[in-house]
Amino acid sequence: MQVDSLVAQIEMVKAGMGLAILPKASISTLISSGHLTEINVQKKTCSVIYRIYGRQSELSSSLKGIVDVIKDICNFEKHGQYIAERKPLSKKIVTSAAS
Numbered sequence: 001m002q003v004d005s006l007v008a009q010i011e012m013v014k015a016g017m018g019l020a021i022l023p024k025a026s027i028s029t030l031i032s033s034g035h036l037t038e039i040n041v042q043k044k045t046c047s048v049i050y051r052i053y054g055r056q057s058e059l060s061s062s063l064k065g066i067v068d069v070i071k072d073i074c075n076f077e078k079h080g081q082y083i084a085e086r087k088p089l090s091k092k093i094v095t096s097a098a099s
Helices: 006-014 024-032 061-073
Strands: 049-054 092-097
Touching: 006 024
Parallel strands: none
Antiparallel strands: 049 092
16 A cells, blocks of 8 residues: 555554554654654665746756656566655645655
């Protein structure tokens, strides 16, 4: 399951609904109070990179090329995995590259 809200992810993990990779700064208090348990993993994970443009922002041709390459590389449906498309926020376009 993919959940885009950090708060929702934390609450789902607290409710015992699974595991999540979360920013340590946002959960350190929950770890120290015993509400969450930290699990160290050996394999490094990829970061999610966000870039937000206003509707009026014009992308240069080179940046459009980079965005196209990223979209192709991160097309998880093509590589046998499923990832939901993120819809643009009102008056903003959100482009993401996720692992």
